[in-house]
Amino acid sequence: MDKLLFGVLLTVIWWMLHALQLDEERAMGMLYEAKRAVNRAAHAAAQQVDRDKLEMGILSVDPERARETAALYLRVNLRLDDDFRPLPHSPLREPPTVRVLDIINEDTVFPYTYDNPEYDCRVTLHRPGVVLVVRVPFPRLFGVLGPVVWDVKGVAELVHD
């Protein structure tokens, strides 16, 4: 009887360890995938030059188009639908949310130090740019790992000449 109990316990612990290992490995992959998606979205958003202002020689990011572009790149890279809900092949199960999308434009003095204590985001920009913070909940397969939610940050500057 004690051998049977030992066997069952061993099996349970063995499988729990593997479940934990699997989920942690997946989480590492997922975090990097989210980070790349945010980086690509921030970079693409920061390149949306305001053409009207460019004619007057002012380099500035068009906020409207920057927002649209950031949403598009996030959606495609994380495989979400128009309302940010995950599609069947998405690596996520719950929709991510854009927490911060700040556009730093020519109305500030560069170099400009952006500081957002809420998300512990501090960065110095030398050109107009975009700061993007997206909250990504990790889809756990097993309950062994506690709930994981990341605030993935990405910053990009307008690149020219």
Next chain:
Amino acid sequence: MKQLLVFVLFASLFCWLAFSPVYKHVLLIRQALLRQEVDYLLEIGASGTYGYIDERMVAESRERLSRHGFQPAQLEYVIGSTSGEPADDPAAPLPRGVGLLLEIRYPYERLMDIDRLIGLTPPGPEARISASGMKMSEYVP
């Protein structure tokens, strides 16, 4: 005798417990390798020098992945762009601002078949693990 009986009864469960983590691990690593490859190809392809992902790059990528145990012929590459133009033509690179899309797919190759031992149905032969991404092209003519 009793112990032998218990072993025979639970043999499939023991086999699954002992070996399925290895298969799951291979699957995870393959997924990670595909992600890394997509990342690399996008980084190169969307850079200012290229603006496309052509057959030569795909062939080199197949070669790289085959070193990690992938069957090169079974890798599927889907290359596209947000503007709808073909993104694999070196003569017509995507201009700056257009998104370069890439997806790499690979079959499961019976990695999940061990789950039959505990009564789970593995994904069918048409199911694929995949990694994808989109990056803005930086090519300026």
